[in-house]
Amino acid sequence: MTDGRIGGEPPGAADLEALALAAMARLPDAFKPHVEGVVVQIADFADEDVLAELGIDNPWELTGLYHGRPLDEQSIWDSGAMPPIVTLFRLPLLAEWIESGGRLDALIFHVVVHEIGHHFGLSDDDMHALEDSVPD
Structure with a gap:
């Protein structure tokens, strides 16, 4: 899985991790x-506890999650x-990716930017910019 086209074997966890790390390198x-x-992790789905905490009933609706304290809330005392x-x-x-027909690397970049945006405490508008x- 290198060209982002649909077909063949579905991308595995290592493929998605590589795309996520490449997305972070593009920042x-x-x-x-x-x-x-x-740290970048790949899981097939969010677990039931995470979904419940976020108020999400359908695990297909969650593509990414940031877990940690935003930079503006961190302290040297942590x-x-x-x-x-x-x-x-x-x-x-x-x-x-399949539904959109777009490029997988572009979708991963979009999700990574959104989740990294939480790390920086950015608003949705800031993330889009x-x-x-x-x-x-």
């Missing part, structure tokens, strides 16, 4: 030092805390 230089410690984590949910992402500022 503007000012953001890069602040995402170095962010020690022993888990690193921030961006989790991408593979099966909902693949379903959305960040996404639009990055060339294809």
